[in-house]
Amino acid sequence: MIPVTLEHYLIVSGLLFSLGLAGVMTRRNALVVFMSLELMLNASNLALVAFSRFNGNLHGQVFVFFIITVAAAEVAVGLAIIVALFRRRQTVQVDEITSMRL
Amino acid sequence: MNFSLLKLEMATCGLAMLVLMLEAFVQRRDRRFLGYIGAAGLVAILAWSYHGGFVAGSGFDGIWVNDLTALYFKRLFLIGTALVLVMSVGFARQLEGGVGEFFALLMFACTGMMLTASVNDFLMLFVALETVTMSFYILVAWLRRQQQSLEAGVKYLILGALSSAFLVYGITFIYGTTGTTGFAGVAAFLKANAASAPLKIGLLLVLAGLGFKIASVPFHAWVPDVYQGAPAPVTAFLAVGSKAAGFVLLLRVLFGALLPLKPTWVLLIGALAGLSVLYGNLAAMPQRNVKRLLGYSSISHAGFLLLGVAAADVFGVSAVLFYLFAYLFTNLCAFTVISCLAETLPDDERENYAGLAQRSPLLAAAMTVALASLAGVPPMAGFFAKFLVFTAIISQKMWCLTIIGAIGVVVSLYYYLGVVKAMYWQEPRETGAITVTRPMKALLWVTMLAVIGIGVFQGSLTRCALDAAATMVK
Numbered sequence: 001m002i003p004v005t006l007e008h009y010l011i012v013s014g015l016l017f018s019l020g021l022a023g024v025m026t027r028r029n030a031l032v033v034f035m036s037l038e039l040m041l042n043a044s045n046l047a048l049v050a051f052s053r054f055n056g057n058l059h060g061q062v063f064v065f066f067i068i069t070v071a072a073a074e075v076a077v078g079l080a081i082i083v084a085l086f087r088r089r090q091t092v093q094v095d096e097i098t099s100m101r102l
Numbered sequence: 103m104n105f106s107l108l109k110l111e112m113a114t115c116g117l118a119m120l121v122l123m124l125e126a127f128v129q130r131r132d133r134r135f136l137g138y139i140g141a142a143g144l145v146a147i148l149a150w151s152y153h154g155g156f157v158a159g160s161g162f163d164g165i166w167v168n169d170l171t172a173l174y175f176k177r178l179f180l181i182g183t184a185l186v187l188v189m190s191v192g193f194a195r196q197l198e199g200g201v202g203e204f205f206a207l208l209m210f211a212c213t214g215m216m217l218t219a220s221v222n223d224f225l226m227l228f229v230a231l232e233t234v235t236m237s238f239y240i241l242v243a244w245l246r247r248q249q250q251s252l253e254a255g256v257k258y259l260i261l262g263a264l265s266s267a268f269l270v271y272g273i274t275f276i277y278g279t280t281g282t283t284g285f286a287g288v289a290a291f292l293k294a295n296a297a298s299a300p301l302k303i304g305l306l307l308v309l310a311g312l313g314f315k316i317a318s319v320p321f322h323a324w325v326p327d328v329y330q331g332a333p334a335p336v337t338a339f340l341a342v343g344s345k346a347a348g349f350v351l352l353l354r355v356l357f358g359a360l361l362p363l364k365p366t367w368v369l370l371i372g373a374l375a376g377l378s379v380l381y382g383n384l385a386a387m388p389q390r391n392v393k394r395l396l397g398y399s400s401i402s403h404a405g406f407l408l409l410g411v412a413a414a415d416v417f418g419v420s421a422v423l424f425y426l427f428a429y430l431f432t433n434l435c436a437f438t439v440i441s442c443l444a445e446t447l448p449d450d451e452r453e454n455y456a457g458l459a460q461r462s463p464l465l466a467a468a469m470t471v472a473l474a475s476l477a478g479v480p481p482m483a484g485f486f487a488k489f490l491v492f493t494a495i496i497s498q499k500m501w502c503l504t505i506i507g508a509i510g511v512v513v514s515l516y517y518y519l520g521v522v523k524a525m526y527w528q529e530p531r532e533t534g535a536i537t538v539t540r541p542m543k544a545l546l547w548v549t550m551l552a553v554i555g556i557g558v559f560q561g562s563l564t565r566c567a568l569d570a571a572a573t574m575v576k
Contacts, residue, residue: 017271024264033260040267044274051278059283060274063225067270070232074263077239081255084246094260097253100327100394 009050016043030082030092034075041071104161107168110151110176111216117143118209125202133201134194137187140205144184144212148177164284165223174423174570175219175350178430182342183212185434185545190335192542193441197244197333204244208339211237215347221354224273224283224308231269231315234347235262238340242332254331261324265314272307275300285358292362305360309370312355315348318404319377329397334444337393338437341400342430349407349426353419356411357574364414372412372503378405379510386517393440393450395517396433399476402510403429406491409507413494420571421490424564428475428483428556435549436472439465442542452521457530464538466525468546473518475553478511483556490564 016039023036045064052060086092121140125133147155160167187208194201214233221227239262243255277283279301280291313321329337360367382402389395410422440450442465447454459466475482495503556563
């Protein structure tokens, strides 16, 4: 069995981040975009915990708590805005919200 | 734990909660006057900062620093928020329901901005920045029956969250390579070791996250739509408060954590500055919507401010600090006019501003003063601010940036004066005087006089800016 090193965690974290970024770039549904954004934040969480373990101090783990809190607040606010948009427009497709153009 | 370092922030946060609670005891039609309570409270806190409210020093394990720069920015945020609150009272009839919450959110955002002024640690940076951004998500989407406001909200939300994700990922790598999140620790690490690739990526990602807040190219995609769609007082607050918060963080990171890499980031910031000035001004030229135009103008002003940062000495930084104050009054003057007109005009298209001078001489005059200051016409505050920035970059012999800046100034005259021309030399579409309520009139006079006053008597503000800059740039 191979020992799990810092690199393994970082590769998973990098994959999560890239997946999230790809989702934000390519998906058109605001909810899925929002989900992908959460994935990107979780990529940071994973890397932070791994770094914290291998750096030998707890700063990273403390940081994770703050990120989780902020992400929760962001979801609360974000979903409320997306629901309000759906009520007004009956759509959550981001390429259909284009009333402001030059 | 020395909590007296946080007195001003705690007072601001407490005031916001007080307004939130008072809303329950006030009749619906009187609720907008809560804005005056908020503004008066902020002015009281501002006065308190001169008499014992501000305790200099650093604390909380080094994540928090109260120096002259912090004080300068805290006062800027208090003044700006108080003026925006008064503007919101004048705008309150268009804010559906819950105006108390609107005022409270403005003050929560102000608390977050005051936190950013004292940041000395990447964790603190993240929390302070998110406090500001989260309040703005709600404020931008406030008019939830208007399509534009909601669209602006969704766009700001998605792009804002994306920039936070970049910022956090960047901080992760900085922490991973240096083992600390404190600015002092990172600076010490950079002094002792060469920056490795992951650390460089981390720093770039953090700068990208901050670039989003200050609305510089290439992180400007959200600006035009959000500026156009958000309620006018919120757009004003975004332009003056959120941008200043981004700049104080940028200065703290560059002159705190990244000081050993100064030769590298001067090039980077210089490039961003040049691009922002060119793009902001050129893209503003064909704009027809005044709020959207001010959005592009905001990108170009981010560029001018970055020019001052790129100079990277005491004069450059003090020019940035001065510029932010001048920009505060100038923008609030312009957006007060837009708020006043929001009830009468169907939208913010430039055609609707035609002949404004005949319908309301005061509004036309105030808009002219604001636009002249934005363009940098003497004797307005904006002129002296640009003068300081250009002096700083010329003394650093950055000729290329000087030329780009000069081109930007000339181009900007075209589109700012286009609005002035419409107001004074075109026939109005509709006739009939536009009435301005008394508080809005007062606000117009205060901001107009401040714009001209700062432009004519620059001495004391320049000295404050120099003192504050000297504590940051050693």
